[in-house]
Amino acid sequence: MHRSIPFTELTALYSIADMCLLTSSRDGMNLVAFEYIACQEQRNGVLALSEFAGASVFMADGVVQFHPANIKEMAQSIDKGLSMSKEERKERYDRLAKFVHTNT
Helix, strand or coil: CCCCCCHHHHHHHHHHCCEEEECCCCCCCCHHHHHHHHCCCCCCCEEEEECCCHHHHHHCCCCEEECCCCHHHHHHHHHHHHHCCHHHHHHHHHHHHHHHHHHC
16 A cells, blocks of 8 residues: 555445554554444454564464464464354354454
8 A cells, every 4th residue: 555544434444444453563553453343333354463463462362363474374363263153253252342442
């Protein structure tokens, strides 16, 4: 992507996405993870995070984690997230939403 997206469009995209994949090899507190969860209230989307993303330390209980240099592991994380049962998606989302709403 070579341009910024207006925040209203970005939140609309977050709200319809089945999954958010963050492949950071190094970052601080990644706000995209928090924004995605905040926009997913009706969908219980899956958050897949690199183990090196700053948010993965705090959100490990609800995300699907992977090593960003391991393509096979990343592909397995995508498959896991997209094939997850509705019940597991909701359980994971509820844990993440509680964390996001409590800490932001």
